[in-house]
Amino acid sequence: GYPRLSSIYASYGFDVRHVPLDAGGIDIDALDASGADIVHIMPSHQFPTGRVTSVTRRYELLGWLAGGSERYLVEDDYDNEFRMAGRPIPSLASIDVLGRVIYIGTFSKSLGSALRLAYMVLPPVLAARYDAALGFYSSTVGVVDQICLARLLESGDYARHVNRYRTQRRQVRDALLAALAASPAAPRLSVEEADSGLHFVLAVRTGATEAQIARAGLRHGVRLAPMSRYATADDGAPWDDAAGYAGVGASAPLPGYADTMPRFVMQYDGLSPEAVPRCSAALAAAVLETAR
Amino acid sequence: GYPRLSSIYASYGFDVRHVPLDAGGIDIDALDASGADIVHIMPSHQFPTGRVTSVTRRYELLGWLAGGSERYLVEDDYDNEFRMAGRPIPSLASIDVLGRVIYIGTFSKSLGSALRLAYMVLPPVLAARYDAALGFYSSTVGVVDQICLARLLESGDYARHVNRYRTQRRQVRDALLAALAASPAAPRLSVEEADSGLHFVLAVRTGATEAQIARAGLRHGVRLAPMSRYATADDGAPWDDAAGYAGVGASAPLPGYADTMPRFVMQYDGLSPEAVPRCSAALAAAVLETAR
Structure with a gap:
């Protein structure tokens, strides 16, 4: 969560x-x-x-x-x-x-x-x-901001902005998915839940842990968000980074998953089209470098 | 309170x-x-x-x-x-x-x-x-507003604005106090705590109640804020408008006051210099009309 x-x-x-x-x-x-x-x-x-x-x-x-x-x-x-x-x-x-x-x-x-x-x-x-x-x-939102937002909604500019922005984000998503599919790491990657929202999940077939891949990613210039970071133990305690990492890709699957593959939350809110090839290359390098 | x-x-x-x-x-x-x-x-x-x-x-x-x-x-x-x-x-x-x-x-x-x-x-x-x-x-204040405020403070424009605005408000206060002092109701009025902030208190020597004066004020075009509206009974219940009004100017003094004079919270935040004479005249008319 x-x-x-x-x-x-x-x-x-x-x-x-x-x-x-x-x-x-x-x-x-x-x-x-x-x-x-x-x-x-x-x-x-x-x-x-x-x-x-x-x-x-x-x-x-x-x-x-x-x-x-x-x-x-x-x-x-x-x-x-x-x-x-x-x-x-x-x-x-x-x-x-x-x-x-x-x-x-x-x-x-x-x-x-x-x-x-x-x-x-x-x-x-x-x-x-x-x-x-x-x-x-009182509302915590300033009145000026409320009025601006109301005008944006009423004029239809908000709807037009969202449509344009959704198209643009879809293009970035498509480009990123295509780049990953064409990358040398492709046989190890599978994309999950890419139909909605501004992130998808990337699962990696490897013996490496999420932590190992994330650390390699950082060396190559891409910051990865390991799925285990968002997992929560049954007792309500948040997943321990160290312990969580050790477990993932090795023993128990995360809640809601049947397998123990490392997974990453791929947010592309802020990704520019120009950065897609670099991002994909860095990811592929991190996956291949740590693959076991 | x-x-x-x-x-x-x-x-x-x-x-x-x-x-x-x-x-x-x-x-x-x-x-x-x-x-x-x-x-x-x-x-x-x-x-x-x-x-x-x-x-x-x-x-x-x-x-x-x-x-x-x-x-x-x-x-x-x-x-x-x-x-x-x-x-x-x-x-x-x-x-x-x-x-x-x-x-x-x-x-x-x-x-x-x-x-x-x-x-x-x-x-x-x-x-x-x-x-x-x-x-x-997260702070509920938008980042754009925070940046604007920071620039306003850093540039000294905020301090200059406050000084200008304080002077302007002081002039409005002075004009209002002078107009009240020169009004036909002056012998019945006393001003309390006018040295600070953007409101003072006006006490009225009269047999009328706050409610009667406030109603007369509305007829003459000025909305008065009766002090009893902000009083709170010992049991923590807010003052009852009807009951509170009936008591004030007749029997028990409000908490913190020794006398039972009707009092009004005179906020001059939004009062324009042009409106001062009209405001003072309406107030004097309301006081004199209800005086007993």
Whole structure:
């Protein structure tokens, strides 16, 4: 998961548990077993696995919500603008008739995180509770920024910007995937979950560990984000970098994965088209150099 | 006090008590008796009374802090730029050797509340605790705004703006005080705490209630802020508009006041020089019309 989320919930005194995913999304049996009342998921594009929650699993999640009167689901749709391929899937909020889905989105991926612009869509009952308990808070977003954003949305310029930017990002993704496929390391690489959002996952067939490959990457000029960094042990403790690295590619698979291949979260938000060949070459060099 | 503050602390689960003021600032005996560990005060210019905490009381407050190892003081210096007359008094944070004063300030009064810019200066021990427990939070202020503010401060333009704006506000205050002194209602008016900040208090000698004067003010085109609106009963409940009004100017004085005169919080942040005569005339008309 996204470590900052756990920190935020923990700082409010919540008892935070991590629930494994399978290919369809969050594991409903494990969710049930966790005893949680509130689930925070990223169904459009889970971070870090990139998995898209299936329609079937979405209905199962709504069924889980219906199973308890104080159950809520936070639908964190942080990069919803960047579905790159495949059919769009309805958001949980749009098919929720229980009023238990809290939809949150951000402009951090589409306009830039430096702007600190995000939003929350509460179901009516919770909106009333929010107004009563916390409505006295002023928005932390300055009025000038709010007005600029409103004009951008109303004029259609935001939609045009997103369309242009999505196309541009898709081209970078395509170029990077093509470069990796043409690289000498290609037989060792497989790409996972590249249809949505601004990152995909790269799995490497090797006897080396994530840490070894990441260190080699740094020497060649590419900073890799090992999947194990985002893994969380069953007891809620974050994966230990040293211990986590030692285990990966050797013994136990990470939660949600059947194999022990090293994996990297390949974010291409900020990658320029010009940098793609260099990035691919550095990655291939790091993989081949450490391959066992 | 400032009602939103109580709401914020209460929303974090704090048990909020209100402690009366006297002319020198917060009542230390009452603070002791409240059992509080954390006190939030506005020593430069208390809202709504406008009172400035005396140097003596500041040292007594530091003495109170020293009396318990987990006592903290929040020095809310929301309009520190606007000392209009008299000698500057050192902030509590500047004379705190215990490391127990949390200094907070804002650019809302000097640049505009629409920008949502504020800051907090933590003593070193608390800064370390903050970093450990909450350091993962991103600032809610956009980076562009932060850079603009930094340039404004570094260039000296902020200081020049504040000096200009303070002079301009002082002229508006002086014009308003002169207009009130020259108005037919003058014998009934007394001005309190006009040396600092962007509001003063106007007390009215009359048999009318605050509510009656405020209603008359509205008819004449001026919206008055009755002092009783900011009063808080001993049990922590906010003053009831209807009940509060009925009592004021008739029976019990508000906390911190010896008399039962109606009082109004006269904010002149947004008052233009051109509007001063109209404002003064409307106020005088409201006072004279309701005088008993």
